[in-house]
Amino acid sequence: MFARWISPGSVRLTVLLWLLTVSVTLGSASELKVRVRLADGQITDELLEADSEKDSITVEFKQGDGTLITFVADFKQDVKIFRALILGELERGQSQYQALCFITRLNHNEIIPSESMARLRQKNPLAIRTAEEKRSTEMLSMDVAVNLTRTWQLSTHIHNMCNVALEAVYTREADVRHWLDRGVEGSMFEPQAVDVPGLQSCGTVKDLWQPCLCSYNLRLEWYPCLLKYCRNRDVSGRGSPYKCGIKSCSKGYQFTYYVPHKQLCLWEEET
Numbered sequence: 211m212f213a214r215w216i217s218p219g220s221v222r223l224t225v226l227l228w229l230l231t232v233s234v235t236l237g238s239a240s241e242l243k244v245r246v247r248l249a250d251g252q253i254t255d256e257l258l259e260a261d262s263e264k265d266s267i268t269v270e271f272k273q274g275d276g277t278l279i280t281f282v283a284d285f286k287q288d289v290k291i292f293r294a295l296i297l298g299e300l301e302r303g304q305s306q307y308q309a310l311c312f313i314t315r316l317n318h319n320e321i322i323p324s325e326s327m328a329r330l331r332q333k334n335p336l337a338i339r340t341a342e343e344k345r346s347t348e349m350l351s352m353d354v355a356v357n358l359t360r361t362w363q364l365s366t367h368i369h370n371m372c373n374v375a376l377e378a379v380y381t382r383e384a385d386v387r388h389w390l391d392r393g394v395e396g397s398m399f400e401p402q403a404v405d406v407p408g409l410q411s412c413g414t415v416k417d418l419w420q421p422c423l424c425s426y427n428l429r430l431e432w433y434p435c436l437l438k439y440c441r442n443r444d445v446s447g448r449g450s451p452y453k454c455g456i457k458s459c460s461k462g463y464q465f466t467y468y469v470p471h472k473q474l475c476l477w478e479e480e481t
Contacts, residue, residue, distance in 0.1 A: 347462035
């Protein structure tokens with residue numbers, strides 16, 4: 211399995227399909243746009259969409275290098291999906307974009323519920339947001355490739371999110387075991403050669419056509435991770451809790467996965 215390079219026409223088609231999907235689901239979806247400061251100091255516009263009917267949340271923003279990051283939390287299936295559309299290096303024979311997709315299990319209390327996200331409003335849309343809590347980077351060994359043709363069993367969001375990364379969709383063996391225990395069909399999963407003796411990090415490999423272990427880092431710079439509760443007190447001194455806001459978090463992820471040649475992991479040369 212290898213990262214797929216896609217043409218600008220494919221990207222435009224994907225964006226068109228996405229816009230059509232949004233127009234169909236607009237009745238049950240709520241959007242919030244916020245301005246967020248990235249780690250490199252640049253400001254980006256982040257879109258947060260909550261769909262109460264599908265019980266899902268989408269976070270999307272563009273990094274300083276032009277990479278488009280999309281994150282989906284599917285609460286119905288306890289699945290989270292990360293997609294990166296990375297600008298290619300044309301002078302090195304690459305196409306416009308490289309698409310990557312990573313699928314992992316969604317744990318409880320990672321992000322606020324979709325119904326709470328749908329109610330969020332901001333008083334000052336021009337304010338620049340910085341997360342209140344910076345969480346540590348999670349290291350993830352993506353040692354299993356995923357066949358998109360059967361992913362509807364995992365989450366209906368996967369195909370729409372990852373169809374531009376057909377041969378670059380990955381997950382973890384630990385998550386696969388969990389999903390198999392829930393009755394998901396195992397034929398969609400294909401183990402990768404991450405434990406092959408002598409397989410080096412792409413950052414240390416000189417030959418562009420040599421297989422290696424690629425690492426890709428991304429960070430969700432701002433997202434509502436917890437609900438805040440306040441307490442009303444009556445004349446007797448008794449209090450009752452109520453929701454009075456959100457806590458924002460920033461969290462990094464490092465995905466490590468097998469590529470058949472270093473040409474698909476050129477960003478490792480810059481780290």
